[in-house]
Amino acid sequence: MKRSILFLSFILLGCSILFAQSTSLSPTVNIKGVFRKEYQGISKGTPFVLQRVVKLKNASEQGVSRTQAVLIVNGVQLGLPMNMFDVVSLQPDDKNSFWQSRQLSNELITYYEKKGYQESLRKEQAQEANDYLRELEQSKLFYEDAAVEDYLQCLLLSIIPEQMAVKREGVPQIRVLKSPSPDMLMLANNCLLISTGMLTTLDTEEELYAILSREVAHYVLDHGMITVNKNIARARRAEFWGAVMDGVVAATEEYLTERYDYYVPGLIYVTNDVVQALVNDDIMNRMGLDYSAQQEREADRVAMAFMDLMGKNKEALVSALTKINTYYERQRDAVALSKYGIYGSLSKRLEKLGEAPVLEEDRNYLKKNSGVVSFEAAMLDYNKDYKESRRLAMKNIDNGMACSDDYLMVARSIMKLSNTPEANKECMSYLDKADEVAKVTNLNICKMRILLLLRENKQMDAVDLLHQYQSLLDAMFQQPHSEEDAQWIAAEHTWAEKLLDRTYIM
Template identity: 45%
Template sequence: MLSTGLLSTLDSEEELTAIMASEVAHFVLDHAIINVNKEVAREKRAAFWGGVVGGVLAAGEEYLMSKSEYYIPGTATAAVALISSAIFDKTSQRLGMTYSRDQEKVADQCAIDFLKMKNMQPSALASGLTKIKNYYEEHRDYYTLSKYGPYAEFDKRIERLGENKECTINHRYNKIMSTVNTFNSILMLNGKRYDDAALLVNKNIKNKVASDDDYVLLAKTNMALYNTEEKNNESLSLILKAKSVTDVPNLNTDKQEILALLRLNKQGKAASSLKEYIDHLSAFLDQTRSADESTWASTELNWANKLLQRISIL
């Protein structure tokens, strides 16, 4: 599985190629088969495969129970790869993915040779691995990373690779992956990991590939963390920036603008934004053929009309 988290952590096709090449080398060299045969030899086959299936099912059920708070009509459902972290602990050994130090050395050397053959920077492997390490350290979860086979003795593995020259940031790569960053930011927001959500959005802004959704997400995380006049004005500025980068109506932008204006006690402007939101919702409801989206739009219309009446009374 190739996780969206990895795609967001790296900054170039060379780094991604290097990481993938090292993992593919394990497959080509039959490391997993060698290791899994050793594991099967130590256990009964029924218990072995029963543990794998049980782990996958348990992780799948946990994921399916989650709910999304941030709704964008048309956003794809979270990929099945999200369950990988839940099954990795108990099943990695059973699937033969706990590689030995010698196996890791051979796979890394294969990756470096492949990079050279493709006229790519050999240092891309060390650069990519360092960014993975830094990600886990920043999230104070380096123990989780370092205790597993493929990532055990991570520092020594990077040191063994030699020169760790960070690869040049690739604009094309970051442009392609900007939607992945946005998607991951939504997941972080749903999990109330607001700082992490903001980091991903700010990466898109820094790389000059941000969309209107990114600015709305940043405003949303800002408002979740703070409720001061200064921060609310900052959030409103982000929302206006979101509206300026596209001519296409964005229902999330409309609603977040309303909430920001209400926080700032600007009822008159909030009423105007509510009327615009109602118009956009009505147009969306006329066009959609999805039962779920129709239900959502009808619920939002009811909320918007009630709020508009309340503001008018005040």
């Protein structure tokens, strides 16, 4: 017994001297674990606490890593070289220790030892992200809803660790991107972009929690920086973003020549061409977001393990990824399923993950995002994707969460895609429902009724409604309005006057 105590005392003294001549690479983390194998007289199954990670000034032995994990074993401090870390198994029991253990066990420390932390490159990447956000802002590509953003931010805060094992600064903040494609991107400036398409594709909070956990895994494991180092040399930043903006301007000018009859004061929709100009392979490659298939599989595994620890249904990840895959199959977008982000080799990953489970209905999630669904349906209508617009609007209607615009979008899709007495009757019934639930006067409903009446050759009824429409336009003009609203009101007055002239002639 005395010999054992004396032996441990020698170890303690030696380690104390050794670690006094070291640089700390991590804060104090105190992660529990056990030895998977026998090591230097320590038997398999012996518990320990990983205190921190240090870098020694000199290696104690030839071939031994200078980077070492400082373990507390039976009250004694022990240095374990990181190149021998496989002899132990970390057993995190909370959110922080889970993510810290992942940083320490996936060879990140060894990567930083070889590459360094690359502060200069990180600063450059953060500036790239700032440039990107500025382009998104100028192109009006952010969906602004404080309640939705706060809901998403609270969910993210329940996942992201308060303290990393490896230096990372700041807490990620969420912005919502106007895009029908289900996207989620963690930028180098700690901004997490989540698309309206992602929110409308998913149906439960656990699915969203799973996808957020995947993105946090990419963030914690520094996949973006690792990928940037692997990508080819890049053009100068000013040249690159100048070319991106040229593409956005070209896409915008093309659509400015077209006139959209569906209009909501204060709401700004964007075209698919603008979205594609700002969310594409070149940009993702430049910012290191075109993750490898191996990184994607790792993010899947880590997210499922995290959900398991947090008492969530880890199968929700399979459900979420299946719905994303179904979206692109429905769009017949085979290219998207092989590009950057969560889509890379998605079909193959789903084969390994297994069949998607049937999850319980999440009324709370559906209600919180019903406004996003309505907006997305209207934006798809704006882009003339009437089938997808109707599908989304019907999602709110079927869930009993529809607003006036949802019924209006269904009516518009029917009217755009068919012209039969039965279809026109169905269209009118949806307009009646839109009127019934409308909380404010909706000029678009009135305009669609006029068009339906003309379809049915009810000219006099259409004339009466055209006069009502003009009165509604005058009332709108008397209210506070923007210059864009004024231009739209003037254009609609002109349209109504010309239509009245033609209708009276008929």
